[in-house]
Amino acid sequence: MRGLRFAAALVVATMLHVAGARLFPDFSSAIDLFLLIVVFNALDGNTLAGMLGGLAAGLVTDALTGGPFGIHGLADTIVGYGTAYAVQRLVIQRVTGVFQLFALAAATQQALLMGVSLLLLPSPEAPRILWLMVRIVSSGILGSVLYLGAERLRSTAEGWQAARSSKIRFDK
């Protein structure tokens, strides 16, 4: 079930990514929807799921972008694992914490991409600082919105479930 949900999220992210890039040329420079999914997937602290989710999302990103295939897979695998590992050791109670987690994940991903590029590519492209900052901030904001939305949805569903359970209770 979790795998299906993740796959559906990847499909939606792919379609939004393509649609956004068609509408706004700088969309993919400003927002990384796949990273949001990777971090969100790792928020429960499951390192294996976080790692595999990062691998899948990274490879999908590689399929859609023009760089060497696997570079996003590598970065997102590490980010997914790292996020889950961090969540195991941190207690996140405020939205600002979620914001920092997503922003930190975006910064880590960019650092890994730059590092691997410097390590392996013969003439790596210099990062555009402005867009790098925009991507980090947008990841933090969108990640927080996604987290809050999911929390509200979850509480609504739990409330509905509790109400449903009370209705079918039989009193003697």
Added chain:
Amino acid sequence: MTEIRTRWLLILLVLGQLFLLAAQLPAPGSRPSFLETAALRAVAPFANVVAAAGGVGGAVMRDLALRRTLVAENRRLRTEVEELRQRTIRLEGMEESVLHLTQAVEYAEGADYPLVLADIVFIDYTSWLQTLVLSVKEGTVAVNQPAVVSEGLVGRVVVASGPYAKVQLITDRSASVGGMIERTHRQGVVRGAGRGSLELDFVPLQADVRVGDLVLTAGIDGIYPRGIPVGTVVAVEPGSELFHTIRLSPRVDFGVLDVVYLIEREPVPERVKEALPDAGP
């Protein structure tokens, strides 16, 4: 799976991907790996769906924009058509007036006798005596002056007062004109029969009269000159006595008149008319 195994798996995945990246380095993009082609094959259909949806959405937006443009253009063209229609109506009216005036001018220029233009200021069709009231800008008006238009005879002046004159129409029941059938030169008397029609009296039964014959003034009544169209025969019936009963349709449509011409011609003096029976050599 324990955490340690997960770490080992992470290391394995990282190393594997580093190996994959390193394998692409000698000639990047030269030959895609199986993984890359598989990932592309898995992702491309979704991108294709979005592109197709975007194409449809774009087409719909373009169609909507085109529709808005067409509606505005249609509204503008409708207004323009209405303006042009109004203009055409005005121009047709002007053309009609020009043709009418041209005919009048040509008629006036080709006449054998001097004509005086007179505006019609009042028309009375309803009373027993059907009359026109004229206003003459130049010249004088005299009783018994014939009034004509290019189509034919209208009537004669019965009252003259300064620049104004009252004209008795030939369709008036008390009006009479010396007439002549153009084809046979058979003469008679044209009388007003009321209701806008005429009758030609005193044409004997043996005379050849046909429907469609044109009747002109005969010039025998001392008022109207010879040869002015009066009417067309529309019915010929044997009368109760020795004469035909002939009904005429006037040549002039009195309902569309706006100007007439008065013929400046000296009528035969009454003194001469009265002297004729006794005149001797």
